[in-house]
Amino acid sequence: MMIACLPGDGIGPEIMAQALRVLAALDLGIETAIADVGGTAYKKHGHPLPPETLDLARTSDAVLFGAVGDPDCDNLERHLRPEQAILGLRSALGLFANLRPATMFKGLEHMSALKPEVASAIDLLIVRELNGDVYFGEKAQRVLEDGRRQGFDFMSYAEDEVRRIAHVAFRAAQGRKGRLCSVDKANVLETSQLWRDVVIEVAAEYPDVELSHMYVDNAAMQLVRNPGQFDVIVTGNLFGDILSDQASMCVGSIGLLASAALGERQTGKGTFGLYEPIHGSAPDIAGQGKANPMAMILSLAMLLRHSLGLEEQAARVEKAVSRALADGITGADLGGSAGTSEVGDAVLERL
Ligand code: NAD
Ligand code: IPM
Ligand code: MN
Numbered sequence: 001m002m003i004a005c006l007p008g009d010g011i012g013p014e015i016m017a018q019a020l021r022v023l024a025a026l027d028l029g030i031e032t033a034i035a036d037v038g039g040t041a042y043k044k045h046g047h048p049l050p051p052e053t054l055d056l057a058r059t060s061d062a063v064l065f066g067a068v069g070d071p072d073c074d075n076l077e078r079h080l081r082p083e084q085a086i087l088g089l090r091s092a093l094g095l096f097a098n099l100r101p102a103t104m105f106k107g108l109e110h111m112s113a114l115k116p117e118v119a120s121a122i123d124l125l126i127v128r129e130l131n132g133d134v135y136f137g138e139k140a141q142r143v144l145e146d147g148r149r150q151g152f153d154f155m156s157y158a159e160d161e162v163r164r165i166a167h168v169a170f171r172a173a174q175g176r177k178g179r180l181c182s183v184d185k186a187n188v189l190e191t192s193q194l195w196r197d198v199v200i201e202v203a204a205e206y207p208d209v210e211l212s213h214m215y216v217d218n219a220a221m222q223l224v225r226n227p228g229q230f231d232v233i234v235t236g237n238l239f240g241d242i243l244s245d246q247a248s249m250c251v252g253s254i255g256l257l258a259s260a261a262l263g264e265r266q267t268g269k270g271t272f273g274l275y276e277p278i279h280g281s282a283p284d285i286a287g288q289g290k291a292n293p294m295a296m297i298l299s300l301a302m303l304l305r306h307s308l309g310l311e312e313q314a315a316r317v318e319k320a321v322s323r324a325l326a327d328g329i330t331g332a333d334l335g336g337s338a339g340t341s342e343v344g345d346a347v348l349e350r351l
């Protein structure tokens with residue numbers, strides 16, 4: 001088994017180092033190979049996703065990804081910006097299903113942005129479509145006849161794209177509490193109306209799952225009013241991006257939420273995938289040794305589970321993180337004083 005490790009920019013390398021310590025401690029005999037991605041790759045090789053990096057990802061059993069994004073690169077032509085690396089990987093590798101779980105950790109209820117009694121009920125999974133939507137439509141800026149500048153991004157979903165993510169979400173709900181909420185904006189957007197129609201068609205194959213629909217504006221409100229009502233949420237690329245950052249603060253910190261991006265390719269032990277924290281490169285705290293590495297470590301746990309079939313080891317890593325949090329080991333993002341490597345130490349001790 002071989003894991004391609006792409007640390008990326010900002011806090012990416014700092015948190016990746018802690019995840020790799022955990023992997024080493026598990027002593028599973030898994031090979032790792034490291035490659036440049038994002039702004040780091042642009043500065044060295046002139047492209048945020050060099051062909052060698054994409055090849056390495058392609059030939060691996062799973063990809064562990066830190067974060068990309070560098071303020072120095074914000075004015076580059078779009079195709080050269082660091083963010084294109086993660087979008088390029090998701091699309092080139094056919095990783096259309098993004099699982100973003102958000103669960104309250106015992107002892108952390110008081111750190112949620114919500115009241116503890118509201119936050120304690122959080123146990124949800126956002127299933128975000130990752131290969132379509134306004135992210136991948138035609139986009140440009142142009143000058144209109146009257147001289148005004150205009151920017152546009154074409155939003156669309158084809159029915160097969162909706163169908164395949166709906167199947168992933170229904171199956172996830174079957175393995176959980178059996179409730180699926182599809183989030184859209186069907187009252188305004190035709191893209192969303194098609195989304196809703198197709199989700200309803202797919203629902204016929206899952207009579208054991210209770211399906212509901214919610215407009216995204218209401219979903220944002222319900223997520224802070226009563227997040228405990230949600231089991232699985234399925235939604236498009238853009239809404240899923242926004243709602244998952246919001247869900248992270250319901251749990252307590254964006255430094256806690258992991259994710260898996262899965263496609264159809266099988267590894268022999270599971271499904272090939274790319275695993276990354278939901279947060280970005282956090283340039284404001286990069287290089288200061290204070291980033292929370294837990295989302296990265298929990299992403300490694302998801303990798304072990306989904307791509308390598310190592311459920312027991314995945315659960316072991318997750319338990320070590322939960323115990324560190326229950327013992328009050330937190331960094332600045334959660335009101336504590338532990339640095340990145342101290343949080344790593346605490347997880348390793350409990351492993
Ligand atoms: P961000 O998630 O990087 O940071 C938002 C805030 O959360 C910052 O204050 C940051 O310090 C904090 N934060 C994030 N992760 C943390 C952690 N592990 N521990 C403690 N605090 C943490 O979002 P942003 O500031 O909007 O974006 C910064 C850059 O990252 C941009 O270039 C953006 O495009 C990129 N980005 C990349 C990814 C990715 O690689 N998948 C995801 C989101 C944003
Ligand atoms: C994420 C990020 C990315 C996204 C950006 C960096 C392209 O915000 O992984 O959540 O919007 O998908
Ligand atoms: Mn995001």
